[in-house]
Amino acid sequence: MAPLTSYLGSMAKFAFGSALGRVLVIPLFFAAAYFLVALFIYYRGTYDPPATPDLQFEEITTPLSAYTIFTEQPEVRSGLLVIDGAHNNDFSQNEIVSLLSSLANRGITVDIMGEPSLFGGFQRVDASERFAMLESKLRQAGSLIVIAPGEPYSKAERGLVRRFVEKGGRLLLIGDPTRSQQINTLSEEFGLSFQPGFLYNQVENDLNHRNIFVRDFFPDPVTEGLVEVVFYTAGAIRSAGPALAYTDGNTFSTIVEGVEPFYPLAKANQDNVLAVGDLTFMVPPQNAILDNNRLIANIAEFLASSGRGFELSDFPYFFDGAADIVLGRPSLLELGAGMRRTLSEFQIDAEVRNSESPGKDLIFLGLYDDAVQVERYLSFAGIQVGETVRTPFTPDLDPQGGAIISLQVQDGRHILIVLADSLANLTDVADQLDSGRFRDVIVSDSFGILVFPDAG
Amino acid sequence: MNKLAALGHFIGSWYISTVLLAAVGLILGSSVFFFAYPGKPKIGVINIPFTVINDRSAFEIGAMLDYVRNDNSIKGVVITLTSPGGSAAPSEHLYFEMVKLREEKPVVMVMDELVASGGFMMSMGANYTLAKPASFVGSVGVILSPLPPILPRQPSERDAVTGPVKLDGGTRRHFVTMTEQLRQSFAAMVIAERGDKLKMTRNEVLEGSIFSGVEAMQVGLIDGIGGRTEAIEKAASLAGIANFDLVDVNTEVSRIFNEKLERIDGPLRFSSDPFNGLNTAAFLSLINGLGIDGRGTGAATDRATLLEALFAPSGDSLLTLPPPGGIGADPAEALPDFPLTITGPKAYYLYVGPSD
Numbered sequence: 158m159a160p161l162t163s164y165l166g167s168m169a170k171f172a173f174g175s176a177l178g179r180v181l182v183i184p185l186f187f188a189a190a191y192f193l194v195a196l197f198i199y200y201r202g203t204y205d206p207p208a209t210p211d212l213q214f215e216e217i218t219t220p221l222s223a224y225t226i227f228t229e230q231p232e233v234r235s236g237l238l239v240i241d242g243a244h245n246n247d248f249s250q251n252e253i254v255s256l257l258s259s260l261a262n263r264g265i266t267v268d269i270m271g272e273p274s275l276f277g278g279f280q281r282v283d284a285s286e287r288f289a290m291l292e293s294k295l296r297q298a299g300s301l302i303v304i305a306p307g308e309p310y311s312k313a314e315r316g317l318v319r320r321f322v323e324k325g326g327r328l329l330l331i332g333d334p335t336r337s338q339q340i341n342t343l344s345e346e347f348g349l350s351f352q353p354g355f356l357y358n359q360v361e362n363d364l365n366h367r368n369i370f371v372r373d374f375f376p377d378p379v380t381e382g383l384v385e386v387v388f389y390t391a392g393a394i395r396s397a398g399p400a401l402a403y404t405d406g407n408t409f410s411t412i413v414e415g416v417e418p419f420y421p422l423a424k425a426n427q428d429n430v431l432a433v434g435d436l437t438f439m440v441p442p443q444n445a446i447l448d449n450n451r452l453i454a455n456i457a458e459f460l461a462s463s464g465r466g467f468e469l470s471d472f473p474y475f476f477d478g479a480a481d482i483v484l485g486r487p488s489l490l491e492l493g494a495g496m497r498r499t500l501s502e503f504q505i506d507a508e509v510r511n512s513e514s515p516g517k518d519l520i521f522l523g524l525y526d527d528a529v530q531v532e533r534y535l536s537f538a539g540i541q542v543g544e545t546v547r548t549p550f551t552p553d554l555d556p557q558g559g560a561i562i563s564l565q566v567q568d569g570r571h572i573l574i575v576l577a578d579s580l581a582n583l584t585d586v587a588d589q590l591d592s593g594r595f596r597d598v599i600v601s602d603s604f605g606i607l608v609f610p611d612a613g
Numbered sequence: 614m615n616k617l618a619a620l621g622h623f624i625g626s627w628y629i630s631t632v633l634l635a636a637v638g639l640i641l642g643s644s645v646f647f648f649a650y651p652g653k654p655k656i657g658v659i660n661i662p663f664t665v666i667n668d669r670s671a672f673e674i675g676a677m678l679d680y681v682r683n684d685n686s687i688k689g690v691v692i693t694l695t696s697p698g699g700s701a702a703p704s705e706h707l708y709f710e711m712v713k714l715r716e717e718k719p720v721v722m723v724m725d726e727l728v729a730s731g732g733f734m735m736s737m738g739a740n741y742t743l744a745k746p747a748s749f750v751g752s753v754g755v756i757l758s759p760l761p762p763i764l765p766r767q768p769s770e771r772d773a774v775t776g777p778v779k780l781d782g783g784t785r786r787h788f789v790t791m792t793e794q795l796r797q798s799f800a801a802m803v804i805a806e807r808g809d810k811l812k813m814t815r816n817e818v819l820e821g822s823i824f825s826g827v828e829a830m831q832v833g834l835i836d837g838i839g840g841r842t843e844a845i846e847k848a849a850s851l852a853g854i855a856n857f858d859l860v861d862v863n864t865e866v867s868r869i870f871n872e873k874l875e876r877i878d879g880p881l882r883f884s885s886d887p888f889n890g891l892n893t894a895a896f897l898s899l900i901n902g903l904g905i906d907g908r909g910t911g912a913a914t915d916r917a918t919l920l921e922a923l924f925a926p927s928g929d930s931l932l933t934l935p936p937p938g939g940i941g942a943d944p945a946e947a948l949p950d951f952p953l954t955i956t957g958p959k960a961y962y963l964y965v966g967p968s969d
């Protein structure tokens with residue numbers, strides 16, 4: 158304390174004791190005092206910057222799901238599968254090449270309804286042409302695939318597909334939330350509804366919340382052998398039938414609040430209608446990830462295993478590649494040759510023969526008097542030919558001026574019997590079979606009656 | 614003479630000279646304080662009205678951040694922002710610029726109507742974030758577009774290209790991987806910046822949700838509710854200053870920009886008539902020769918139109934001074950003979966908003 162007092166005293170003495178001291182010390186003192194007061198007035202503290210966070214970019218990892226090798230040796234069979242491309246369907250053939258390849262391995266022929274467009278997708282088909290096109294294609298097909306239709310199915314078209322499914326045809330419906338969605342106009346016919354929005358999983362995914370893993374499957378041939386598949390933007394399906402795949406508790410829908418299992422894969426009440434809520438899982442190279450290829454193979458198997466039943470209106474597609482033509486009498490030979498020509502246009506290898514071959518499809522052309530040769534088939538169908546023609550479908554008919562067409566299926570064989578009262582009328586029936594006009598006279602799935610105008 | 618001697622004697626008397634010397638000291642002290650160091654403290658106020666972040670807007674915002682960082686009298690910064698975000702790299706640039714600024718002086722962000730995605734990323738670089746109850750904030754996430762198609766591009770007989778993915782840059786899965794990396798780096802920023810204040814899980818952050826100001830505060834995405842006044846008080850508090858002045862940084866930066874332009878334009882305007890024929894024509898000829906027509910509607914026809922065009926907040930501005938075919942030019946113009954379309958891809962931290 159004493160030195161400080163002494164120091165201040167000497168300073169004061171210097172400041173006030175001499176003119177030089179006053180000139181130096183007094184201004185400096187007041188300058189310092191002002192500075193300190195101003196500092197106090199304007200600056201109350203110092204800025205303490207926060208630590209710069211370490212963002213640890215080097216720890217960012219993006220593990221990808223593995224590609225897997227899948228091979229199969231499926232049973233080879235025959236059949237026709239139709240793919241709808243007439244409803245402004247939003248896909249290209251290249252996108253389904255893995256499924257097409259799997260179908261080809263099974264010997265299934267694929268026919269695409271509609272013309273591919275240069276810009277991807279398909280050329281627009283006028284609604285008025287579409288029904289006839291669909292009817293014609295379904296007549297031949299064992300299976301039908303409908304992918305992301307951009308235009309709705311009309312009531313008549315829905316009826317056609319329903320009828321196709323009821324006959325055992327297999328139907329695969331593929332929706333995709335990233336594409337146009339008019340698929341419910343058809344799927345709801347079978348109690349299936351593709352939900353709007355898409356499924357996502359923020360916790361576990363194949364690098365994007367939209368790429369969801371599915372590991373929970375309902376036992377079914379379609380899910381056989383599946384352990385883990387990845388859907389790349391899937392939508393949920395509601396079905397009155399069994400759901401085949403369930404999402405886990407971390408998977409949500411963009412439009413449904415709350416937690417519930419969602420079904421990206423489901424069957425309708427009918428076992429032969431399958432719905433998939435994603436197309437992109439089968440687009441290369443995503444088809445090769447985890448068990449996706451196995452699922453594609455299972456779907457192909459589902460489509461190839463069609464047990465579709467045919468009816469008379471499907472003539473001649475119910476003949477399985479070959480048939481015998483048996484004539485009731487030699488005078489019908491020219492007619493038999495004509496029928497053979499007609500069938501060859503549909504790639505059916507038919508031969509005129511004296512008698513039927515065991516196990517082979519049969520076409521019998523004859524007059525009513527020849528009915529005795531096929532009596533066992535006629536009686537099986539409940540048809541009697543005599544003074545009158547008696548059938549389970551009609552009142553007794555006068556054979557004069559008329560003809561009948563009957564289709565039966567026995568032991569997997571399709572037997573078509575055509576009888577008429579005269580050669581002229583039989584020829585007319587053959588012409589109608591050739592032109593398709595016979596479909597106007599069908600009275601049941603397996604029976605048709607023709608009455609000619611000049612009948613007495 | 615006697616009077617002068619008396620005045621000298623009076624001034625020389627100790628009490629008068631002491632007062633005069635004290636006044637000199639006070640003047641000296643104030644001069645040092647206000648004009649040398651540390652100066653009267655200021656808070657720099659930056660106003661960024663609705664702005665989509667891209668190269669240009671990031672350049673302009675960056676210029677304002679540079680200004681406040683380099684002005685030693687500015688002790689704190691308040692930024693009022695409305696932005697849905699924008700391009701990824703410019704958004705990241707602004708975030709890093711904010712962090713750099715924050716290391717020197719406190720930055721308080723006022724989120725106005727909408728601060729989303731890239732705008733939200735930028736605001737993560739502030740010391741303190743405020744929003745209004747009805748502000749919309751958040752939308753953490755990435756949009757990468759266009760992705761290559763799932764099916765790879767078909768090879769061309771016409772072009773010799775090295776490498777199976779040289780044209781696209783990678784498969785679709787590779788691009789999805791990169792998108793995920795950007796997503797995770799955005800998450801890393803938010804989680805690191807918000808630290809313990811964040812009351813959301815990482816996955817909740819990354820859902821990309823937009824939040825009201827109230828919700829954002831409740832989940833810890835922002836620090837509080839308030840407006841510019843609260844932000845200024847907060848910035849002053851963080852900087853430890855009082856009795857400060859405010860600096861309108863937008864105006865100051867614009868003024869500096871004008872001065873720079875004046876240095877280009879001024880020598881050409883020696884006439885009393887600023888639109889004097891030859892000089893203005895020479896200037897217009899110079900600028901038009903550089904391909905700048907202000908709004909792309911043809912050559913500028915007078916100086917007023919030209920200046921308006923140069924300072925236009927949107928459309929072409931001085932940033933387009935490089936000539937066509939040069940820096941920043943349309944790739945189609947830069948490579949007129951290149952046969953393929955240059956499409957990207959581009960990454961965005963952007964909030965698009967509900968569709969119609």
